[in-house]
Amino acid sequence: MRLRAILRFGFLSLALGLGSWGGGAARAQDPSADPVQALRIGKMLLESSCTSCHHHLRHVNGRVLDRAGWEKVVDAMKAQGAVLFSSRERELIVDYLTAKSAFEAKCSGCHPVDRALATRRGGADWRSTVQRMADMNPDAISSAEARSIADYLTAVRPAP
Ligand code: HEC
Numbered sequence: 001m002r003l004r005a006i007l008r009f010g011f012l013s014l015a016l017g018l019g020s021w022g023g024g025a026a027r028a029q030d031p032s033a034d035p036v037q038a039l040r041i042g043k044m045l046l047e048s049s050c051t052s053c054h055h056h057l058r059h060v061n062g063r064v065l066d067r068a069g070w071e072k073v074v075d076a077m078k079a080q081g082a083v084l085f086s087s088r089e090r091e092l093i094v095d096y097l098t099a100k101s102a103f104e105a106k107c108s109g110c111h112p113v114d115r116a117l118a119t120r121r122g123g124a125d126w127r128s129t130v131q132r133m134a135d136m137n138p139d140a141i142s143s144a145e146a147r148s149i150a151d152y153l154t155a156v157r158p159a160p
């Protein structure tokens with residue numbers, strides 16, 4: 001079971017060229033250079049690394065933390081035995097969890113997050129939707145958060 005998880009995760013890492021063995025050529029076409037792709041990869045890494053112990057990610061979903069909070073959790077999980085092959089993989093998982101938390105914290109105040117998750121749209125449309133929501137409550141959503149929430153939604157709810 002656990003060995004299978006390690007093999008699956010290792011294969012994913014290798015396929016994505018994220019391992020420390022990645023040379024200059026591999027890095028030049030690093031798919032995680034694009035922020036939306038980076039979030040999709042972070043999600044895949046989370047799903048392969050964390051589900052070996054957390055089936056259905058019960059401890060993870062619905063939990064809202066900032067970046068420092070997620071870094072602490074991911075490092076504690078590494079100590080528990082979670083397999084993370086490189087610091088880049090840790091960063092991609094933390095980035096994904098931080099963006100997901102920003103979305104869950106900032107987009108649940110006036111309506112449930114399902115209101116957003118029920119729709120799919122492209123990056124430019126998500127950016128303008130998030131901006132429209134932020135404009136209703138400008139103090140609550142910083143421009144950096146708006147960008148990362150729009151990227152998160154483009155990653156998980158892209159145009160069909
Ligand atoms: C080898 C098994 C294992 C793996 C893999 C694992 N965890 Fe955990 N996790 C645990 C155990 C055991 C606990 C409960 C003990 C604790 O809180 O330290 C826990 C607790 C948690 C909690 C709740 C902590 C709290 O303070 O309430 C979160 C959040 C979490 N894990 C996230 C993750 C994430 C994200 C990953 C993937 C990077 C992951 N876990 C991978 C074993 C694991």
Ligand code: HEC
Pocket residue numbers: 106107108109110111115116119129130133134136137141149
């Ligand atoms: C200040 C309150 C408020 C916050 C915070 C808020 N919304 Fe909304 N949202 C609304 C209202 C009011 C509507 C219905 C009117 C409208 O569509 O403009 C709505 C409607 C929506 C819709 C359906 C309309 C459409 O464009 O498809 C989506 C999707 C949505 N919100 C996403 C989000 C996201 C993503 C966030 C977080 C960035 C968010 N909302 C945060 C008030 C809010």
